[in-house]
């Protein structure tokens with residue numbers, strides 16, 4: 199027991215966490231003590247694993263150079279043990295609340311920035327064991343966890359520092375909810391339950407009319423689209439077929455019929471701007487849109503420019519989509535966050 203004398207107040211004081219971290223610390227404190235088994239690999243092994251997960255060399259150096267030790271870094275260890283606890287207690291449970299996953303203050307430098315890389319290292323053995331228990335293929339297991347490298351690279355590109363752009367996102371991978379299969383990622387979830395349920399979605403009456411596969415509690419897959427390489431129709435088709443095959447084996451279900459997607463990529467206004475053969479428009483064609491929409495401006499700005507508060511005049515206009523986004527917003531119009539669904543291909 200390394201942390202008998204340490205609690206949320208001491209953690210906040212040691213790390214200089216202000217009141218905005220209070221609810222996070224309270225959530226972690228409420229866990230009632232950590233699950234046993236928080237172990238970090240030795241530096242050489244940690245570096246090899248982070249390399250395997252696609253992390254850039256500077257981030258690996260930062261993470262390895264700041265691996266916390268329970269005796270000398272009790273505050274960071276307290277956070278690490280409890281964050282890992284929250285993940286391993288909800289392994290494989292898509293209905294569990296997401297919880298809060300804030301970045302640590304940049305003032306802490308690499309030790310704070312690398313916190314979520316340390317959390318991945320500490321949690322991965324449990325995640326890998328869960329994958330193995332579900333017979334998730336090795337290649338899928340590693341490809342899934344290697345999303346870490348992508349998100350560390352995004353953070354470096356946008357802030358120049360080591361970290362992860364959206365820490366909560368990686369909790370889905372670590373909890374065994376999300377799988378990367380070929381070009382796309384899939385969340386295994388149940389309609390109408392938990393935070394993976396898409397929004398907008400049909401009300402109960404509409405869902406009942408659509409029949410089995412659409413009802414509350416029916417299993418479904420949530421499609422997610424990592425950036426980085428073109429979203430070709432061929433790569434998507436291969437991914438859908440492979441996902442159906444693999445996930446039906448690992449997570450058998452009598453009720454799973456549809457894959458859903460909620461994204462700015464499904465905004466049908468993009469048709470006004472993109473060329474007919476564009477990958478985004480081809481992607482849209484596979485989905486039936488659900489009525490209703492959320493505000494998509496923030497999503498578009500994030501995924502096209504990686505900034506939400508830069509004046510429109512200062513945004514790059516290198517690609518057709520970048521020019522379209524600026525023109526659309528400048529004319530006073532808005533983007534929409536849409537949900538679509540598609541029948542999963544039969545195996």
Ligand SMILES: CC(C)(COP(=O)(O)OP(=O)(O)OC[C@H]1O[C@@H](n2cnc3c(N)ncnc32)[C@H](O)[C@@H]1OP(=O)(O)O)[C@@H](O)C(=O)NCCC(=O)NCCS
Pocket residue numbers: 422423424425426427428429430460461462463472475476477478479497501502503516517518519520
């Ligand atoms: C999904 C994604 C790979 C599609 O890119 P793509 O395969 O190039 O798509 P298209 O063929 O339809 O692109 C049409 C045009 O828009 C541009 N474009 C597409 N996505 C872009 C993006 N995110 N940022 C800037 N430009 C983009 C393309 O470069 C192309 O422009 P060009 O004709 O001047 O060359 C890309 O948007 C991306 O990486 N997005 C980030 C991840 C994401 O948004 N996920 C969904 C989260 S809800």
